[in-house]
Amino acid sequence: MAKTETVKITLKKSTIGAPEKHTKIVKALGLTKTNQVVEHNKTDIIMGMVNKIPHLVEVVK
Numbered sequence: 001m002a003k004t005e006t007v008k009i010t011l012k013k014s015t016i017g018a019p020e021k022h023t024k025i026v027k028a029l030g031l032t033k034t035n036q037v038v039e040h041n042k043t044d045i046i047m048g049m050v051n052k053i054p055h056l057v058e059v060v061k
Contacts, residue, residue, distance in 0.1 A: 005042040
């Protein structure tokens, strides 16, 4: 069985003042606090969400 690749996503900036769409994406990724780190499988859906908010998050492979 192949091991799936994961990515660690960190919320680097607050969503205060950000458009509502961006806030919803951040919450959908499971991020609630600044500097919080979540780990997700690297899928097209997750990476698409991250690509919408690159100014708010940092991705580590």
